[in-house]
Amino acid sequence: MANHLTSAFGGDTITVDEAIKDPTFIPERVLENLDGAFLEAALFRNGGSNDGVVAYREAASPYLNDDAENVAEFAEIPVSDLNRGKLNKIVGAKEALAIRVSWEMRRFNKIDMLTKQTTALQNTMVKNGVEASLKAFDAADVQQLAVASDWESADADPMRDIRQAKRLISTAKSPDDEQALMGYKPDIIVLNDATLDLALFSENVQKFYNGNAAIENPIYQGIQPATLAGLRVVTSPWIPEGDVMIMESGVAGFVSEAQPLTLTPLYSEGGEQTYGGPNQSWRVDAFRHRVLAVDNPLAVVKLTGIEK
Numbered sequence: 343m344a345n346h347l348t349s350a351f352g353g354d355t356i357t358v359d360e361a362i363k364d365p366t367f368i369p370e371r372v373l374e375n376l377d378g379a380f381l382e383a384a385l386f387r388n389g390g391s392n393d394g395v396v397a398y399r400e401a402a403s404p405y406l407n408d409d410a411e412n413v414a415e416f417a418e419i420p421v422s423d424l425n426r427g428k429l430n431k432i433v434g435a436k437e438a439l440a441i442r443v444s445w446e447m448r449r450f451n452k453i454d455m456l457t458k459q460t461t462a463l464q465n466t467m468v469k470n471g472v473e474a475s476l477k478a479f480d481a482a483d484v485q486q487l488a489v490a491s492d493w494e495s496a497d498a499d500p501m502r503d504i505r506q507a508k509r510l511i512s513t514a515k516s517p518d519d520e521q522a523l524m525g526y527k528p529d530i531i532v533l534n535d536a537t538l539d540l541a542l543f544s545e546n547v548q549k550f551y552n553g554n555a556a557i558e559n560p561i562y563q564g565i566q567p568a569t570l571a572g573l574r575v576v577t578s579p580w581i582p583e584g585d586v587m588i589m590e591s592g593v594a595g596f597v598s599e600a601q602p603l604t605l606t607p608l609y610s611e612g613g614e615q616t617y618g619g620p621n622q623s624w625r626v627d628a629f630r631h632r633v634l635a636v637d638n639p640l641a642v643v644k645l646t647g648i649e650k
Contacts, residue, residue: 368626379468385589402477437470438631443623477634514526594638
């Protein structure tokens with residue numbers, strides 16, 4: 343789940359000079375803090391590696407074109423095939439960013455500035471991951487469902503809207519056979535914290551927390567509910583307010599990496615020497631090369647009209 347990240351140094355009593363003397367210190371701390379922080383890891387399955395280009399087919403049918411048959415002794419077992427969906431091709435993109443440590447930061451032990459830069463690098467990589475995920479959904483022909491009333495209105499019914507979206511996914515039919523269910527099972531809802539609050543404060547949601555159930559009300563508990571309408575709740579501050587997606591995680595799409603997220607050891611830009619080379623600085627580079635794609639668009643529903 344995407345969250346704001348805390349200091350890379352987590353209370354360690356370390357100086358900038360010590361961090362520079364160990365070139366792996368900063369990249370190791372960044373990778374530790376980013377473990378489990380990416381939204382796309384919660385939504386998409388691992389699509390394996392690639393060589394810069396990924397070709398894939400959208401899901402067309404979960405079944406073979408023929409049913410199993412009774413076969414007599416010594417008779418040949420029949421062979422069937424399946425329909426394949428539309429072929430798509432995506433060229434991977436490399437994302438890269440770096441931070442610098444100056445000689446002055448080292449000489450005067452500006453540990454706060456180093457911490458801020460490192461945290462900002464982490465947050466930027468997480469934010470870019472959310473943006474790439476949203477672009478993948480926008481590029482696919484995912485289902486959309488207009489809510490009955492915007493969630494700020496008195497007659498809003500977020501639970502009904504969410505359950506209708508779940509039904510659209512669970513009853514989705516094969517593009518090749520209107521009688522064949524795709525078999526999707528929605529299990530996750532993705533939204534902004536502010537949009538989640540809109541849903542939780544709705545009168546049609548609050549009515550479920552009367553009497554003894556009041557002590558479980560997430561508004562008064564001050565914690566985010568783990569589930570909503572039977573769906574695991576995943577929030578990110580970088581999802582635009584009013585955007586809500588319901589889907590089956592690990593099925594809707596995939597991530598294929600030519601180069602997973604990599605951070606270089608701290609190095610002097612103009613050649614190693616005691617004072618950081620001609621720029622008197624050291625840097626850490628972060629980069630990754632990958633493809634995010636949605637190949638099961640019917641496993642996703644995007645709610646629209648939540649906010650005026």
